[in-house]
Amino acid sequence: MRVRDILFAVLIGLGLWQAIVILTDAPHFILPSPWRVAQAAYKSRVTIAENAWVTAIEVMLGLLIGTLLGVATAIQLAMSKIVERLLLPILVFTQAVPVFALAPLLTLWFGYGMGSKIVMAVLIIYFPVTSAFHDGLTRIDGGYRDLSVSMGAGKWNFMRHIQIAQALPSLGSGLRLAAVYAPIGAVIGEWVGASKGLGYLMLLANGRAKIDLMFASLIVLACLTVLLHIAVGLLATRLTRYAQGTTSP
Amino acid sequence: MNLSPGISIKGQHRIQGDVLFDVNLDIPGGLWTCLLGRSGVGKSTILRIILGLETGGAFEGIFRATDGASLNGRIGYMAQSDLLLPWLSVLDNVCIGARLRGEPPSEARARDLLRRVGLMEHTDQKPATLSGGMRQRAALARTLFEDRPIVFLDEPFSALDAGTRADMQELAAEVLIDRTVLLVTHDPAEAARLAHQITVMSTRKVQNWPVPQTKALRDINAPETLACQSKLLEYLRGGTA
Numbered sequence: 465m466r467v468r469d470i471l472f473a474v475l476i477g478l479g480l481w482q483a484i485v486i487l488t489d490a491p492h493f494i495l496p497s498p499w500r501v502a503q504a505a506y507k508s509r510v511t512i513a514e515n516a517w518v519t520a521i522e523v524m525l526g527l528l529i530g531t532l533l534g535v536a537t538a539i540q541l542a543m544s545k546i547v548e549r550l551l552l553p554i555l556v557f558t559q560a561v562p563v564f565a566l567a568p569l570l571t572l573w574f575g576y577g578m579g580s581k582i583v584m585a586v587l588i589i590y591f592p593v594t595s596a597f598h599d600g601l602t603r604i605d606g607g608y609r610d611l612s613v614s615m616g617a618g619k620w621n622f623m624r625h626i627q628i629a630q631a632l633p634s635l636g637s638g639l640r641l642a643a644v645y646a647p648i649g650a651v652i653g654e655w656v657g658a659s660k661g662l663g664y665l666m667l668l669a670n671g672r673a674k675i676d677l678m679f680a681s682l683i684v685l686a687c688l689t690v691l692l693h694i695a696v697g698l699l700a701t702r703l704t705r706y707a708q709g710t711t712s713p
Numbered sequence: 714m715n716l717s718p719g720i721s722i723k724g725q726h727r728i729q730g731d732v733l734f735d736v737n738l739d740i741p742g743g744l745w746t747c748l749l750g751r752s753g754v755g756k757s758t759i760l761r762i763i764l765g766l767e768t769g770g771a772f773e774g775i776f777r778a779t780d781g782a783s784l785n786g787r788i789g790y791m792a793q794s795d796l797l798l799p800w801l802s803v804l805d806n807v808c809i810g811a812r813l814r815g816e817p818p819s820e821a822r823a824r825d826l827l828r829r830v831g832l833m834e835h836t837d838q839k840p841a842t843l844s845g846g847m848r849q850r851a852a853l854a855r856t857l858f859e860d861r862p863i864v865f866l867d868e869p870f871s872a873l874d875a876g877t878r879a880d881m882q883e884l885a886a887e888v889l890i891d892r893t894v895l896l897v898t899h900d901p902a903e904a905a906r907l908a909h910q911i912t913v914m915s916t917r918k919v920q921n922w923p924v925p926q927t928k929a930l931r932d933i934n935a936p937e938t939l940a941c942q943s944k945l946l947e948y949l950r951g952g953t954a
Binding site: 605606607608610611612613614615616617618621622625626629706707708709710 | 764765766786789790792796798799800801812813814839840865
């Protein structure tokens with residue numbers, strides 16, 4: 465049922481696109497038809513696949529590293545009032561700096577390779593993951609805290625056995641956001657300076673007036689993002705069900 | 714010989730400068746003391762003060778065990794909510810205290826306790842699959858796993874239906890025998906049935922109440938139990954002692 469709905473929506477989108485091409489009579493270097501884009505995608509399939517692979521790796525590594533850093537920071541913030549008082553305002557302040565504005569600097573520091581794009585993705589998802597998980601860790605049921613105190617629990621053991629598990633649904637919410645933001649970070653990094661990746665390919669195609677290839681790259685990027693969103697959504701649902709005791713880990 | 718110590722507490726509890734209550738209470742060792750009173754008089758607060766939990770106010774006074782030793786680590790606690798961790802099995806929930814202290818849990822002992830509370834068939838299930846009564850039995854097994862000589866029960870049966878509540882009262886009286894139990898309750902019937910000592914708390918005073926002369930875990934329909942329950946209810950509704 466769901467697959468049928470998606471296919472139906474895609475068909476409607478393609479139909480609308482084709483209708484706009486016909487009605488506006490736009491030249492193909494301004495708005496190529498879906499068929500022309502499909503032809504370009506097939507012709508350049510190897511190039512697109514190679515560049516998509518690079519972007520996918522950047523996004524996945526950025527997501528992984530950003531999540532690990534965010535989780536570690538959130539745990540530190542939740543465990544120490546002093547760290548929370550010192551670090552949280554700094555973290556919030558850093559959000560006032562648009563991460564996109566840092567892209568040229570990151571390229572300068574980490575080069576034209578994957579490094580600068582991974583760092584960009586890490587920076588863009590770090591705060592949402594940290595913030596969501598920290599919120600979950602500190603919104604602990606007071607009854608659990610009372611029980612733990614009466615049982616003589618250590619701070620770390622309380623964190624390890626209760627707080628983290630109870631905060632997994634919040635981490636899932638943070639990861640859902642991260643899955644949307646991470647590709648944006650990687651592609652912006654590629655726009656600023658890269659030799660590979662879908663963002664780079666789009667710029668290259670644009671510069672050579674190959675708008676059909678640009679559209680093909682854009683569609684592949686959108687598909688990658690949707691796939692990532694679905695995968696992370698499944699993970700987030702699993703985390704929530706685990707915390708609710710309705711599924712095994 | 715009874716090894717469970719009693720507790721005495723004397724002092725005044727204030728919230729933002731206002732006196733919530735004055736207390737001078739002796740909880741006898743190895744027996745059940747039921748603490749009754751209207752909502753908001755501070756019954757649970759007394760329990761929380763002794764346990765060292767957050768109360769939202771300040772207690773000025775002293776509390777100590779009658780054997781002179783520290784109370785630290787000698788009090789088990791069971792709340793109204795079962796506080797079972799949804800992601801753990803019933804067995805792992807029973808052992809959680811050991812894990813929280815960083816000690817290796819004895820699963821054999823946990824299984825034995827689950828057998829005592831009638832949950833042997835449900836050790837690997839998650840709490841979400843259990844009924845309210847079964848969850849409270851699991852919470853009772855978790856309290857027993859701690860093996861503390863003193864146990865504080867904060868309205869643990871109040872959310873259960875009448876039949877399950879009566880069953881849980883019997884089970885708790887059986888498995889907590891010889892321990893010092895402080896039960897906070899709203900229910901005069903519960904106090905009349907279970908208590909060796911009934912203490913009634915109001916904003917003005919904390920006073921002991923006459924207990925039926927029959928053995929605790931009394932018959933619900935016995936005339937002494939019903940009379941005690943009736944007089945308690947009358948007092949709690951604003952009558953006189």
